[in-house]
Amino acid sequence: MLIGAVVAALSALLVAYAYSAVVSELTRQRVTALQAEAAALATLGEQTGPAGLAAALTATPDRAFRVADAAGQTLAGTLAAPDQASPKSTYRVVGQQGPFADGTLIARVDRELRSGGALSLARSLQPVAALANRLLYSFLAALIVLGVVALAASYLLAQRTARRVAALTQESEEIMAGDLARRLGQSADQDELDQLACAVNRMLDRIAQLMVGLKEVSDNVAHDLKTPLNRMRARAETVLRTAKSDGELRDGLTRTIDDADALIRTFNAMLLVARLEAGAVTRSFETFDLSALMGDIAELYGPLIEDEGGTFEAALTDGAFIVGNRNLVSQAVTNLVENAVKYGRKCNGSPGDGLRPPDVRLALKVRDKRIYLTVADRGPGILPQHRARALERFGRLEASRSTNGSGLGLSLVSAIADLHDAELRLEDNAPGLAVSLEFAATDTPPAHAAPVSHARERVLATQA
């Protein structure tokens, strides 16, 4: 509304200015022409005298004149004597004068003749006014047409936007009502509304993806948590029914607590995977020494494997730094090592001889700004067609159903790898499984150096 009023006022000003400019220019031209004519007639009057001039002049409907003698007496013409007090070139006629009606605007020139006498010439400015008026009317008409067109166009545009917003709203309502597969429609224009719809659609895709993950989790929770819960319950019930002594009750309770602990571990791992996949843990990233972390893990797990009679080998390049969450990465590598210990045993083929102890190899290499971390065992490995399944949540391969574990180990590693933009690969160690993680190396070592105790340890280790 306000904008409309401002536009109207500006248009009115513009028209008024144009009108006055046209009128004054045309008037100026008329006066100039009249002055030239008067100059020519004055020259004639110099030769013929006022009387001659008076005889030569005739009035036309458009033009009036007056010729006076030296005494100021009118010799010919119908114009009034010039008003000596205020000589001007244009003015309004008062009363009937010559061909001009009362109130007509005229251009007038008064001249003294050098041979005595005076000449006045006047022309009507009516044609100027008429022309200016025609101009004014066509201006106004154009403005009105333009205004109407603009109003109609903006109304149509607003209608169209309102219709599209209404359609988007309607579609959003339907999605909210549960039709989650639906997406917002887009026009062919690719305007701002389309960009918005596109962004909302991408957001819906992401939500759908998370929903699928959530559904998978709840399905798996139903299956993989209910089964051990049921087993725990059955065991407790059996103990309650059949236990004859305190000792048996105690054993039953102890086993129940162990079962509960295993369930809690599974549950924690599930929550962590879900949180990692939702991308919630990137605020605690820092630069850290992956070589040192691997060294610590080798030191922690080496004795375990050797005590079981297996072999343990660590080939670690020094000074590999990455950006990430130190605790999560060590959890991932620990999971891989524990998997290698758990699944890296192998039937050695000879009858009656059980499982051979695990052989585990850790490696860390740096090449072209990439860091390759490998945990390899000599167990049965995973067939290529089963490798994708092994990375899924609860994706325990049938062959491993009998061993303990939540089946979350590798999917946790996978989630941690994704979070660190690391590539996780399951490869054939011929024989056995080699799991590798490929990280981007970072140049900058951490701003704060390793803790003093660590530094001292390294010195000690070289002395030992």
Add this chain to the structure above:
Amino acid sequence: MRILIIEDDTEAAEYLRKALGESGHTADIAGDGDEGFSLARDGNYDVLIVDRMLPKRDGLSVLRDLGEAMESMPPVLILSALADVDDRVQGLRAGGDDYLTKPYSFSELLARVEALARRPRAEEQKTRYEVGDLTLDRLSHRVTRAGQSITLQPREFRLLEYLMKHAGQVVTRTMLLENVWDYHFDPQTNVIDVHISRLRAKIDKGFDHPLLHTVRGAGYAIRPPAA
């Protein structure tokens, strides 16, 4: 030992009080943050067990206020359902001395509470520990038993140092993993046991009285032979 439990789950708090009582400690219960604050400020407790999520005032803000209100605050064990490393760091920064994630086993909690209560203040950190005829010198990094020098790997040294610092107390596997290895997650293998048995082979093997004991269902303890 006098312990204050600030916890809004009355059943869990009551269970804790009973279990702590059976272990020879007296415990009081505060059911919300405000009550916990005033009891802790005036009650002269040896250890505070504080739940993070409390009605009226959350556990961390209670700790911050206590830190300002008291000249020397008793050691604090934070209990929380929030298990992230970030949450742990937050809790320790707010004035907690140790952090335990729910659900927990009572033996884990007891071991941590007792370790906290007998924790030496920073200025009285000893440079030399003795348990029976076993000595550990933190400055020269020398370990001897009955006068014989024992060579330890650096990590074995830290493991023994931690055990001797808490001589006579039960130390759980998780406590060892956190304090000696700085890992904040539970491994699913008996990896700690392997290191303990290696350490045991070095300090106990060939001597009459073992010093490093396994406490069933809880962890380990190093203590002098009963006289």
